[in-house]
Amino acid sequence: MKLAKLLGADQIILDMKALEHWPAVVELVDHLVGCGRLPAALKEEVLAALKAREDQVSTGIGSGVAIPHAFSDDLEEVAAVFGRSKAGIDFEAIDNAPVHFIILFIVPRKDYHLHLRTLAAIAKMFTNCEVRRQFGEAETRDEILAILDSKPTRPSEAGK
Secondary structure, three states, X not given: OOHHHHOOHXXXXXXXXXXXXXXXXXXXXXXXXXXXXXXXXXXHHHHHHHHHHHHHOOOEEEOOEEOOEEEEOOOOXXXXXXEEEEXXXXXXXXXXXXXXXXXXXXXXXXXXXXXXXXXXXXXXXXXXXXXXXXXXXXXXXXXXXXXXXXXXXXXXXXXX
């Protein structure tokens, strides 16, 4: 699975407005609703699920990356959004560094294993400092998609 399959150009925010953890999550969810990838009727349910997850421990994984995620009983397919913050967001990350790249996704509860694979693929991609540099320098949504599409997401692809 390539991460680009979860995202279209309309699911990318090149420069987020939020500067803090929870407002950033709300901005991303609002974007999903605005681009038609998340039904407006599910917004509050999804925000509650994300809030419950973030209250357990921040999904800021370090190195300027956060991966907020939750489940929904009412979605049929994954809803995902990529946000970039040039200013950086205080996301209470494990390394206390500001977050510049956020991939938020909501997975249908029936697809639990997809959730684990998606988390692992995102974490693997963003541990690469060259990838983070490319994301930081990208000027268009299409460039972001090209970066997502060009990187292997499974260990078996890493050596190719």
